[in-house]
Amino acid sequence: MSENILEVSNLRKYFDISGGIIGRKRHTVKAVDGVDLTVAKGETVGLVGESGCGKTTVGRTILKLYEPTAGSIIFEGEDITKYSQRKMKPLRAQMQMIFQDPYSSLNPRHTVGDIVAASFAIHKVTPEGGVKKTVQGLLERVGLNPEHINRFPHEFSGGQRQRIGIARAIALRPKLIIADEPVSALDVSIQAQVVNLLDDLQSEFGLSYLIVAHDLSVVQHISDRVVVMYLGKVMEVARTEDLFKSPHHPYTKALLSAVPIPDPTIERSRERITLVGDLPSPANPPTGCVFNTRCWKAQDICRNSVPAQRTVGTSTVACHFPE
Amino acid sequence: MSATTNLSSLSSQGNGATVELAQRSPRQIAWIRLKRNKVAMVSAGVALFFVAIAFLAPVITGLFHVDNTTLYLDRLKDGQPIGVAGGISWAHPFGIEPGAGRDLMALLLYGSRISFSIAIITAITYVGIGLVLGISAAYIGGALDSVIGRIADFLLSFPTTFMFVALSVPLTMRVEALGIAKDNGARIVVMVLILTVFSWPGFFRVVRSQVLSLREREFVLAASALGASRSRIIFKELLPNLWPLAIIYLSISLPGYLAAEAVFSFLGVGVQAPSSTWGLVLNDASSFWQRDPAYLAIPAGMVIVVVLSLNLLGDGLRDALDPKSDR
Numbered sequence: 247m248s249e250n251i252l253e254v255s256n257l258r259k260y261f262d263i264s265g266g267i268i269g270r271k272r273h274t275v276k277a278v279d280g281v282d283l284t285v286a287k288g289e290t291v292g293l294v295g296e297s298g299c300g301k302t303t304v305g306r307t308i309l310k311l312y313e314p315t316a317g318s319i320i321f322e323g324e325d326i327t328k329y330s331q332r333k334m335k336p337l338r339a340q341m342q343m344i345f346q347d348p349y350s351s352l353n354p355r356h357t358v359g360d361i362v363a364a365s366f367a368i369h370k371v372t373p374e375g376g377v378k379k380t381v382q383g384l385l386e387r388v389g390l391n392p393e394h395i396n397r398f399p400h401e402f403s404g405g406q407r408q409r410i411g412i413a414r415a416i417a418l419r420p421k422l423i424i425a426d427e428p429v430s431a432l433d434v435s436i437q438a439q440v441v442n443l444l445d446d447l448q449s450e451f452g453l454s455y456l457i458v459a460h461d462l463s464v465v466q467h468i469s470d471r472v473v474v475m476y477l478g479k480v481m482e483v484a485r486t487e488d489l490f491k492s493p494h495h496p497y498t499k500a501l502l503s504a505v506p507i508p509d510p511t512i513e514r515s516r517e518r519i520t521l522v523g524d525l526p527s528p529a530n531p532p533t534g535c536v537f538n539t540r541c542w543k544a545q546d547i548c549r550n551s552v553p554a555q556r557t558v559g560t561s562t563v564a565c566h567f568p569e
Numbered sequence: 570m571s572a573t574t575n576l577s578s579l580s581s582q583g584n585g586a587t588v589e590l591a592q593r594s595p596r597q598i599a600w601i602r603l604k605r606n607k608v609a610m611v612s613a614g615v616a617l618f619f620v621a622i623a624f625l626a627p628v629i630t631g632l633f634h635v636d637n638t639t640l641y642l643d644r645l646k647d648g649q650p651i652g653v654a655g656g657i658s659w660a661h662p663f664g665i666e667p668g669a670g671r672d673l674m675a676l677l678l679y680g681s682r683i684s685f686s687i688a689i690i691t692a693i694t695y696v697g698i699g700l701v702l703g704i705s706a707a708y709i710g711g712a713l714d715s716v717i718g719r720i721a722d723f724l725l726s727f728p729t730t731f732m733f734v735a736l737s738v739p740l741t742m743r744v745e746a747l748g749i750a751k752d753n754g755a756r757i758v759v760m761v762l763i764l765t766v767f768s769w770p771g772f773f774r775v776v777r778s779q780v781l782s783l784r785e786r787e788f789v790l791a792a793s794a795l796g797a798s799r800s801r802i803i804f805k806e807l808l809p810n811l812w813p814l815a816i817i818y819l820s821i822s823l824p825g826y827l828a829a830e831a832v833f834s835f836l837g838v839g840v841q842a843p844s845s846t847w848g849l850v851l852n853d854a855s856s857f858w859q860r861d862p863a864y865l866a867i868p869a870g871m872v873i874v875v876v877l878s879l880n881l882l883g884d885g886l887r888d889a890l891d892p893k894s895d896r
Contacts, residue, residue: 306790309794311790311793311794331793334796335796336796338794338795338796339796342794342795343790343791343794345787345790345791346787347787350786350787350788351786351787351788351790351791352788352791353788353806353809353810354595354810355594355595355809355810356805356809357594364792364795364797364805365795365796368792368795368796368797368798368801369795369796398594398595400595411791414791414795
């Protein structure tokens with residue numbers, strides 16, 4: 247499919263944990279273990295899962311901030327899996343990242359102008375009308391006062407800082423933006439503004455988004471498709487409305503049932519699924535289906551064989567007993 | 570004290586302070602904090618004064634028509650200076666050296682040039698080495714980190730003073746044999762060398778741990794996501810966050826090196842006569858202190874004032890640049 251801007255298949259990222267004086271390998275953490283996902287042009291894909299399931303690692307590995315262990319990353323038909331950092335550089339203008347923590351994603355000793363203009367300096371391009379004017383235009387576009395160009399990050403609130411991060415990400419007019427928990431560090435009132443800003447920028451610049459999040463209401467609001475991850479593996483991929491209406495994977499069901507419904511009558515009467523136990527360690531994942539230790543439907547086959555991705559309705563589910 | 574409390578206390582003073590609050594860099598905030606620390610400002614004045622008079626030593630001695638080599642034997646009687654408090658007079662404001670009869674003010678001024686040079690060169694060198702090695706070890710990591718780290722551990726396990734006493738004479742001969750410098754020049758080179766070699770590991774460790782923490786911050790990741798090169802990340806992203814640390818270490822270690830130079834010269838392993846440093850003058854004075862206490866008191870007082878003011882300035886700088894550090 248040529249209309250996909252990003253195709254990731256069988257992506258793996260293992261981290262070696264070493265210890266001792268000579269630093270020998272102790273064990274391997276399989277943070278991402280065989281993830282397939284695609285992002286079409288102009289599409290927003292939400293990547294959800296609980297803390298520690300590897301969703302941030304997926305985002306960073308796609309941008310080659312981490313070297314992938316295996317699998318392939320195809321960006322606009324170009325296989326970038328084995329690209330060196332030098333070869334990646336021109337592509338970095340086309341794929342950008344928005345970070346989770348607006349307090350650590352901006353260098354405290356750079357002015358806002360320097361931060362946003364960094365991409366022009368790194369890629370040695372001079373935008374039309376000069377750097378300063380362009381930066382001011384970008385600040386204005388993300389809803390900041392363009393006169394604040396010489397201020398330092400500590401003079402801004404969390405929401406404003408996140409807007410600075412967004413301005414930095416869109417400075418070179420990228421095609422794909424990977425947003426790593428773009429709103430989870432912000433107040434709820436600010437979250438809506440930033441989500442809407444991302445939406446507006448998408449239609450204005452024709453951006454594609456891969457949004458990593460754990461807040462399902464944000465994902466429901468912003469995404470066209472949702473990828474559900476658990477312990478480094480994809481559990482279910484579905485169109486947003488299908489996923490929220492009829493989840494097929496038991497884990498997705500459990501995840502959705504944790505979302506509060508703002509109606510006391512329904513909230514009280516509905517049946518909630520409570521998962522027992524903790525997330526297993528990715529250094530020592532369960533055999534078979536990784537979810538079998540917490541799944542109420544688990545049977546022998548789940549403990550012994552890894553479920554293949556199968557199509558149920560419009561969704562893709564990795565489960566032996568999809569609903 | 571945090572930046573926010575400072576800023577809010579500033580704005581509560583009113584009178585358009587909110588307008589002034591705009592566009593203040595971290596450096597300016599540190600400067601404001603330093604300016605409010607009266608002890609540090611006075612210390613800075615004192616320290617600058619002493620550096621200035623050391624720099625201007627020929628000018629000042631010229632004004633008094635004295636120099637550090639002329640022997641004013643007519644001012645001595647039986648090897649002791651004539652007059653009160655070591656022969657203090659308008660012509661010789663600090664008195665005369667007993668025995669040889671040189672002008673004490675000229676001795677101390679020219680001596681402070683050597684003392685300050687050793688301290689400043691050592692401090693700058695070890696801070697520079699610590700920065701370079703600390704950033705490399707932490708940011709590049711791997712085998713390089715282990716190698717530099719073990720070398721630092723190795724050097725830290727030696728007692729500096731003992732090593733100095735043991736090494737200064739053979740090293741001085743080696744420096745002279747290599748033709749790098751002669752006599753006191755060689756001794757100064759050796760002093761700077763030994764102090765630097767045994768000083769950088771401490772600062773290296775601090776820089777390394779700071780960079781280990783900084784490089785995990787998302788702004789470094791953001792820079793790599795933008796395609797920034799390794800050198801850009803080191804010089805533009807990491808280094809600006811390390812300058813405060815470097816300035817703090819520089820200012821806090823300066824008085825230590827001034828004192829170290831005095832101690833080593835006093836012990837006879839540093840600079841030697843006919844040059845004069847504070848340590849040499851103190852050494853000489855220790856044999857005259859009963860007959861001529863002023864000869865001991867003046868240089869000792871000078872050392873105390875300079876070392877104390879540099880220490881207090883260092884403390885003030887640390888508080889101003891690193892408000893999170895609690896004493």
